[in-house]
Amino acid sequence: MYKESTLSVQISSIVQETEHVKRFTLEIAKGKQLPRFSGGSHISTYLETPKGLLVRQYSLTSHPDDCSHYEIAVRLSEASKGGSRIWHQSMKVGDHLQISYPKNHFPLSFKARHHVFYAAGIGITPFISMMQELRDKGQTFELHYASKSKQYCSFYEFITQHYSEQSHFYFSEDNHRIPTLFLENHLVGTHVYFCGPETFIEHFVKAAKDLGYPKKSVHQERFSPPQLKRVKPFKVSLKSGNEIWVDEKQSMLDALLQHGLNVPYSCKVGRCGTCELPVITGDIDHFDFFLSEDQQNAQNCILPCVSRAKSDKLVMEIK
């Protein structure tokens, strides 16, 4: 199976942050250094399970210049297919694992004159390192953070301690929500960043669009693949003449991998472009965030980790 180059780390501490969230500190062997990273970066973690390797992405919440350790925060998700469950239930201090180098699909805008972060729940994690970076550079920002309650609010203490002036909390238990109305008040030059559940992101992205925000001022981070609205099974036909069936519960990438095809991939959420494959015929339903609109409209390539067929069949250029 395709695997990127990785770093070997050991869990050196585990902190119960809230009822559902644990923070893990990852250390590299003595004498070695972890790479520095930029605000908003994440790593892939590789978990060995009896069923095979589980790859999950988590934002780095430690200081970008700290080369001695990384920190991630993991929320136990009810719908978990295993990733967060393993982190919460099986991982112990002293355990070793492989992680990727830091990657950033959610970088701070360089052009922005002011940054506004909108977070819901565990969506707070990428903003921790972004706020650190902006503070170091002396740039202005504000944080609007929605959570169920103070007890369920990860990093509450850390944020109030370090960024009290910039931060605003909204607890649904107190009937407080972040109004999208806020978007109306940002001055020209502001960039907005959304991270949280799909519905939260969609809601804010739409509000920004309706106001006429240019696309480039609106940034969003997803850790789960986008929810597909029209999922249906389809067939993939290969150069060799073989046909592969993709059912509604699996991604096309997973189907190809299961059939032993050596398709490279990395993010699995349609962000990095690594899994791109050429398509000869068939209607493609693009769900990625990588290809440009023109490239999507050309209908001649697909990112199979998220995208699917609109037609019953895709004819592919691969063997």
Add this chain to the structure above:
Amino acid sequence: MKNKAVFINGKRKYIFCGDEQGLKLLSNVLEKGKEEGLTYDRYLLSDLKMTLLQDFLKSQKMGTFVYLAIPFLVLQQFRKALEDIGYLEEDVQYIGYGERKIPVFCCRCHEINMSNQEQNRLFCNRCSLELEVSDHYSAMHNAFLGYVAKL
């Protein structure tokens, strides 16, 4: 940089800005804005001074779209000022009119020479090298590269 303003839909507010001649060039989009009952400001830049305009543009909210119509000769400095405020390329249409000079970067001594639009060869003011004007453009220098015209 366009010669004619094109109407852009879906913004919460429009600013039509220019000197007298410039505002005339914007009349088609301004009319369109009026027709559609959109929120807009008309800003007469009578003396082509930037300071007041800058304050005005800085106080605008996200979702504002700017049409700026002024002579080509001052357009670049306004573009720079708007970018510094945080306006993205997508937020502004720049309409130029009048005389145009082409800045040409000397490949040998880095001097930026001003050439006429029709000229495709000139001698560098500083080092006298004969330059051939290319279409290789640097936004940072706001200049086109002049290559050695003959060996």
Add this chain to the structure above:
Amino acid sequence: MKWTGDLAHFPYPFKDSTYRYSNNSIPMKQPFCIEVTPSYKKEMLLKRKLLSDHPERCYQSLPHSITGQWEIVELLIDHLISQYPQHFSVEKENNSWIFFNKILDEKVEFIFGDENSLSCEPLFFISHHVQEDLIYMRQRDDDLYLDAGQLCFPANWSLAFNIGMKFKNIHHPIPGFKEEGLDQRILQFLMRLEAGTPWERLNWSLMAGDRLDTSLETFDQWGKLRKHVTRENAGELVHIRVEVQKLFRLPRTNSILFSIHTHLLSLEQLSTNREWLQQFYEILSELHAHIVEYKGISHYKASLMHYLEEQLERVKAT
């Protein structure tokens, strides 16, 4: 200075007998950004002289590139000491670093991250210890910008002109690049470049003469030699110029380091390898006119082909 190429270590750039522009980047087997060759001392001398005599031509940087420059210092020192421990070492105590270059018998002390602890910018400093030219491409919003660079051995382009420029604009002069959509593809490829997985590619061109410093600024001097190529002197005068280019993602600033190591070899030397001679001849015979023109071969292509044909005859006769 007369250049003698190193035949044994020459990065011969061709695989097929045709050449087209394409994204010919491949993942590196050995993830090292620098190479110290037998001509290290000679090249460092030349490079340092150029840096001090023509700083504007050879060095450019924008103010916000400093963090990235430190990142490059860290990466290069790390690669130097792990690949050439006999030649380079570093002592670190917290942020106080002492760097030793044993080839040149030099010692540099500085505080990592503190610009005042060096007498120059960090990229300028580390440039004095590696043969490679170093270009820092900063990712800003959805594009890559040339935000700093040290360039002593350019293949006829100007760092001073290109500073601050976006990736696609930099490649604007290349014929067919935009039309074929290659610039967009390569930009996307670079945007997805990841730390820990560096890539490399080879670029080639031909030149009359054996200067490493073929800057655009001095083209009016060295370019003239193109007119002096004859079938008799082509073997000695014409050189193939190969750039080993390496691409590293710098995770601290989410930017890219593009390093260029330039190698020269006279056609006389190239011709000593039968297969190379044959393949190179085929490539040139078939090379599209716009690429011939762009690479600056048009002036002397006829003489060159005569020369290569003679060599092929000679080889066949033996």
